[in-house]
Structure formats: C-alpha cells, structure tokens
Amino acid sequence: MLYEKKEAWSVLLRLYHWAFALSIVCLVVTGLYVHEPWTSTQLEAVRTFPMAYMRYLHFLAGFVFTAALMVRLYLLIFGNRQEKFWNAAPITPSNIVNFFKTILFYLYIGKKDHRLGHNALAFTIYVVVFLLAVCQIITGFYLLYPESVFWQGWGLKLFGTQQQARFLHHIFMWCFMLFAMIHVYLVVWNENVAPEGMISSIFSGDKFVEKS
Amino acid sequence: MSRNLHLSDLNPTLDRRSFLKACTMAAAALGLSSEMVPQIVEAAASPQRPPVVWLHFQECTGCTEALLRASHPDIGRLILDIISLDYHETVMAAAGRQAETCLHDTITKYDGKFVCVVEGAIPTKDGGIYCKIGGRTALSILKEVAPKAAAIIAIGTCATYGGIQAAAPNPTGAVGVNSIIHDKPIVNISGCPPNPINFLGTVLHFLTFKRLPETDSLGRPLFAYGRKIHDHCERRAHFDEGRFVEKFGDEGHKKGYCLYKVGCKGPETYANCPAVRFNDVGVWPVSVGHGCVGCTEPNFWDTMTPFYERLPSVAIPGDRGVVSSAESAGKTILGVAAAAIGVHAAVGIGRRLGKGSSCCAKPAASTQASDDKSKE
Known part of the structure; x- marks a missing residue:
C-alpha cells in the first residue's frame, strides 16, 4: 500500500498542543498539592515555602494554559484547513456523518472515515474541553484575584462565591484528567488500528494518507 | 470587668x-x-x-x-x-x-x-x-x-x-x-x-x-x-503573596499590606506581640501600620537601624511573592502567545499578498493549506 505525506498541523498548533498538555500536567500536580498540602507538616520551617512555591508554579502554569487557549482560539478561526472550526465541527452534513461513522469505528463495527484533521467526534470533545478550559480560566483568575472587581464580577455571575468557584475549579480538574486518559488511549488505539502516523503528527505536523 | x-x-x-x-x-x-x-x-x-x-x-x-x-x-x-x-x-x-x-x-x-x-x-x-x-x-x-x-x-x-x-x-x-x-x-x-x-x-x-x-x-x-513576629503576623499572607507597602501612606498601606519593604524587622525578631497584642487594647505596632523595629533583640539600635529600610536577604517566595512574580511572568507568557499569533497572522497575510490572489474564500483556504505544507 502506498502512502503520501501530508502536512496536517501547523507549527503553532503543535506548540499550542504541548503548551496545553504540559501546563495541564503541572496544574494537576500542583493543584492537588494546594488542595491537600500533605508535606507541610514535614517541610514547613524557616525559609521554606512548599505551599507558596506550589501555588507559584500553579499560577505560572495557569498563565501558560491561558496563553495556549488564546492561540487555539485564534487557530480555530485563522488556522490551516484542519485547524479551523468548520472543518470538523458536527454542523455540516459530511461532518455529522463522520461523527456517527467514528462512533461505529470505535465500537469495532464500521470502517475508518479518514480525515486529515480531526474526526468530528474528537473535535466535539475538544470543543467541550475548550469550554471547560474557559471555565477553569475564569474560576482560576477569580480565585487568584479575589479582590479584583473584574474577576469578582464574572466569577460571581457565572460560578457563585469563592467557595463554589473553588469547588467547581476542582471538579473541572477531574474532567481534564478523565479527558487526558481517554485522549491518550484513543490516540494509541488509532495508531494501532489505522496506521497514519497520528502520534508522530503532533511532533512533526505530518500525517500519512493512503494514495488513492 | x-x-x-x-x-x-x-x-x-x-x-x-x-x-x-x-x-x-x-x-x-x-x-x-x-x-x-x-x-x-x-x-x-x-x-x-x-x-x-x-x-x-x-x-x-x-x-x-x-x-x-x-x-x-x-x-x-x-x-x-x-x-x-x-x-x-x-x-x-x-x-x-x-x-x-x-x-x-x-x-x-x-x-x-x-x-x-x-x-x-x-x-x-x-x-x-x-x-x-x-x-x-x-x-x-x-x-x-x-x-x-x-x-x-x-x-x-x-x-x-x-x-x-x-x-x-x-x-x-x-x-x-x-x-x-x-x-x-x-x-x-x-x-x-x-x-x-x-x-x-x-x-x-x-x-x-x-x-x-x-x-x-x-x-x-x-x-x-519562642517564635518570630513574622511567623504569627496577621500581615504574613501579604508577604507570601508579594503584596507590600512601598511607601508609608500609599495604596498598599491603606489596604493593610505587608510592611517588610518599609523596614519591618518581624522576620528577624522573636516576640509574641502578634499573639498577645500590646497593652491589652488589642493592637500592636504592625496592626496599626508601623513595622516592627525589633526591640526585643540585643543591640537592636545598632543592628536594626535604619528602621525604615528593608532587612537584607529575607527569602520571599517566588522572589517577589508568588502572585506578583507569577503575574509578571504571566504577562510575558501571554505576550509570547500574542507574538506567536501575530507572526502566524503576518506570515499568512504576507503569503496571500505575495500570491496576489483575489479569489473567493474556498480556494483561498486551500491555497493556505498547501502553503503550510510547503513551509516545512
């Protein structure tokens, strides 16, 4: 079988992906520590600030996360064909068909409906994750700047008091962990059942498509 | 009573x-x-x-x-x-x-x-x-x-x-x-x-x-x-976050921020003032907006003066406090992202202008896709 190399992801999208992924890992690790500062009784002493440094890393990663999301938002509108919103959102007839075909494919029933970019099912989940990320950013900045009129305004309107926002911020984190688990599993699964270089594409930008 | x-x-x-x-x-x-x-x-x-x-x-x-x-x-x-x-x-x-x-x-x-x-x-x-x-x-x-x-x-x-x-x-x-x-x-x-x-x-x-x-x-x-003023200070959270009074009477002073930068000697002074307060009226110097001068320490007139200058080499988490430091780093991170977007947009626009293409939307998109491909 002959394959053809085609560029799927621009440099900017790949940078976005890794900034987003690594910031999430950092946010989860430091966030769980802030939630449950388990070392504080062992390490707390003069001139050591385990909690302060965990929070510091959390805030830094939060800014990286925000910056990454900004880039993705830009690419949804101005990116290459695969990165654009209309390319894979299940709102056009062919994308709706792809959405259901992908479900069947994942259930080992149908055949893969090949796409150079995202399949419609994955993209739908990405949109949900995108919206969750927006929620994390708003709750996060609301918690970081409790005195800021701007963040307090949005935070109160959308998520309630500091404590409610903190609770939701924590719950949303579990959604990200769940997403990361499924995401990695499906990428590896795809790599096995439909060889197109999906994993390497997020490093190199290129996928391999069957020559017709 | x-x-x-x-x-x-x-x-x-x-x-x-x-x-x-x-x-x-x-x-x-x-x-x-x-x-x-x-x-x-x-x-x-x-x-x-x-x-x-x-x-x-x-x-x-x-x-x-x-x-x-x-x-x-x-x-x-x-x-x-x-x-x-x-x-x-x-x-x-x-x-x-x-x-x-x-x-x-x-x-x-x-x-x-x-x-x-x-x-x-x-x-x-x-x-x-x-x-x-x-x-x-x-x-x-x-x-x-x-x-x-x-x-x-x-x-x-x-x-x-x-x-x-x-x-x-x-x-x-x-x-x-x-x-x-x-x-x-x-x-x-x-x-x-x-x-x-x-x-x-x-x-x-x-x-x-x-x-x-x-x-x-x-x-x-x-x-x-037995413990330092700093450890029980009611303004300690501001120290960790990096919210400091820069000058007496400034905005931070009005908001009750940490007095370390205007000379508070709390980080090097042992006393229970923050816990028991002073003269039984529920206040002590720091609570009314004046830094600790370190009066319980030997030779404080020599070692703690000038009273209104910050102590050297006191570790502040994140160098300037976690929120302040994260904020300035965050601005840089957001700036880099904005710059990346700007470069991407400029390259896209530049290429389109270079091609002199004046087509409708759909071919333009395909042009861009193939452009991106040739970029590698």
Whole structure:
C-alpha cells in the first residue's frame, strides 16, 4: 500500500498542543498539592515555602494554559484547513456523518472515515474541553484575584462565591484528567488500528494518507 | 470587668472575676493548659506575697509605664496585689533616706527570698559614675542587691542587653544585668517596652512552680519569645503573596499590606506581640501600620537601624511573592502567545499578498493549506 505525506498541523498548533498538555500536567500536580498540602507538616520551617512555591508554579502554569487557549482560539478561526472550526465541527452534513461513522469505528463495527484533521467526534470533545478550559480560566483568575472587581464580577455571575468557584475549579480538574486518559488511549488505539502516523503528527505536523 | 479607666480608678478593689481572668490570661500566655489555672490562682492568691525589689538604672521608666498604664487595669493591680512591692522608686511613697532604709531592710530581712527586678542598663565605664542613686553607683547597688535575691528578672531591653545606652559608641559602657551577675538565675523580659503580660507570666510561673520559666539562649522565656513576629503576623499572607507597602501612606498601606519593604524587622525578631497584642487594647505596632523595629533583640539600635529600610536577604517566595512574580511572568507568557499569533497572522497575510490572489474564500483556504505544507 502506498502512502503520501501530508502536512496536517501547523507549527503553532503543535506548540499550542504541548503548551496545553504540559501546563495541564503541572496544574494537576500542583493543584492537588494546594488542595491537600500533605508535606507541610514535614517541610514547613524557616525559609521554606512548599505551599507558596506550589501555588507559584500553579499560577505560572495557569498563565501558560491561558496563553495556549488564546492561540487555539485564534487557530480555530485563522488556522490551516484542519485547524479551523468548520472543518470538523458536527454542523455540516459530511461532518455529522463522520461523527456517527467514528462512533461505529470505535465500537469495532464500521470502517475508518479518514480525515486529515480531526474526526468530528474528537473535535466535539475538544470543543467541550475548550469550554471547560474557559471555565477553569475564569474560576482560576477569580480565585487568584479575589479582590479584583473584574474577576469578582464574572466569577460571581457565572460560578457563585469563592467557595463554589473553588469547588467547581476542582471538579473541572477531574474532567481534564478523565479527558487526558481517554485522549491518550484513543490516540494509541488509532495508531494501532489505522496506521497514519497520528502520534508522530503532533511532533512533526505530518500525517500519512493512503494514495488513492 | 470595666475598661473604663475613670471608674476603675475609683474602685481600688480587685473583684474575683477579674482576678481569675488575669490568672487565666497569664496561663494562656505561658502556654499552660486550663487545668493549671487553679494552681496559678492558688499561688497568686497566697497571702505570702513574695517581696520584690525593683531597681531603676539607666532607663526612661517606659517599662514601668507600660506595666502600670496597661489599659486592662486589672493586670497592673494584680501585680501590686500578688507581689509585695517593697522598693520601687517610681511608685513608692517613701523618698530619700526613708527609701534607702526600705531597700536595706528588705534585702536584709528577705535575704535569699526576694525577687529582684531590674529596669535599665548599668554603666560600667569610669567606675560606673554615669548613673548614681543616693550617691551610690548603679553598679554597686546591683552588686549589693543581686547576690541576696532568689531570682532576677531583667525587664526591658536596657536591663537585658543595654538598650539605647549601649548603642554604639556606648559612651558610658552600659551593659545588661547578665553581663555583671553570673551566679543567679536571670530571666530577660526584653522589649522596649516589654509586654506586661510577659512579666506577669514570668512572675506567676515563679510563684506557681517555684522556678523561673524555660528560656532561649538569650535568656528570654520561651513562652513569650519562642517564635518570630513574622511567623504569627496577621500581615504574613501579604508577604507570601508579594503584596507590600512601598511607601508609608500609599495604596498598599491603606489596604493593610505587608510592611517588610518599609523596614519591618518581624522576620528577624522573636516576640509574641502578634499573639498577645500590646497593652491589652488589642493592637500592636504592625496592626496599626508601623513595622516592627525589633526591640526585643540585643543591640537592636545598632543592628536594626535604619528602621525604615528593608532587612537584607529575607527569602520571599517566588522572589517577589508568588502572585506578583507569577503575574509578571504571566504577562510575558501571554505576550509570547500574542507574538506567536501575530507572526502566524503576518506570515499568512504576507503569503496571500505575495500570491496576489483575489479569489473567493474556498480556494483561498486551500491555497493556505498547501502553503503550510510547503513551509516545512
């Protein structure tokens, strides 16, 4: 079988992906520590600030996360064909068909409906994750700047008091962990059942498509 | 208990409730459990009040003022009720020869039993001639009284470490009590002035347990000087977050931010001021917007000045506080993302202009896709 190399992801999208992924890992690790500062009784002493440094890393990663999301938002509108919103959102007839075909494919029933970019099912989940990320950013900045009129305004309107926002911020984190688990599993699964270089594409930008 | 000074001045009796309250406060300050309160009450209520000789040397009487003018009136009264203050130049009625007789009689009668409280530094230069009472030098008075005392309580930074008199160049050779007396138990209640509750706590500890409280290596009781101001400071969160007063009267000052940058010496000073507050009115310097000057530390006039400049090499998490540092780094991160978007947009626009394409939307998109491909 002959394959053809085609560029799927621009440099900017790949940078976005890794900034987003690594910031999430950092946010989860430091966030769980802030939630449950388990070392504080062992390490707390003069001139050591385990909690302060965990929070510091959390805030830094939060800014990286925000910056990454900004880039993705830009690419949804101005990116290459695969990165654009209309390319894979299940709102056009062919994308709706792809959405259901992908479900069947994942259930080992149908055949893969090949796409150079995202399949419609994955993209739908990405949109949900995108919206969750927006929620994390708003709750996060609301918690970081409790005195800021701007963040307090949005935070109160959308998520309630500091404590409610903190609770939701924590719950949303579990959604990200769940997403990361499924995401990695499906990428590896795809790599096995439909060889197109999906994993390497997020490093190199290129996928391999069957020559017709 | 009345906080009304005028009324309490008219009523010289100490009611039972106030007495128990003061004993409980002292027990709390000493870090004792509530089970110990009855023992303290018993010791304090004992009719055998220990005689106290209070010596004044090089000082401003501020320590006595702090003790007597505590706005919680019961403590001052308790001090006068539970101890037998036989000699105290500021408050005693006697004067002149009568006063000297009083001192002489007390130390003779209660040899080895009385408590000696010293307020003020002792000058040693030129035979100690720079402080004389009744024609005798402070040095000789101390050397006469101290060996006969059961224990010595040095009150105030002058009596403990020399205080302002000992500040460089120390013209009178002033020193604290423990530089002269070595063979007696000495407790240092340092501070300028020290908190009356720390003195009271030490006295009650002595009455209850018949020994002086445990001290740090500078002779200060651990119950009061065991932790740093910084560790219990109500403004500590602002330090960790990086919210500082940059100048007295600025926005941060109005908001109650950390005073470290305007010279607070809390990170290097051991005292319980943030916990017990001062003069029983619920405030202390930092709570009213002035940094700690480190008055409980030896030689603070030399080592803690200038008072309004920040201490060197105190670790602030994240260098400038976690929120401030994360914020400035965050601005850079967001800026880099914006720049990346800008470069991407500029390349896209540049290419389209270069192609001179004036087509409709769909072919343009495909052009861009193939452009991106050729970019690699």
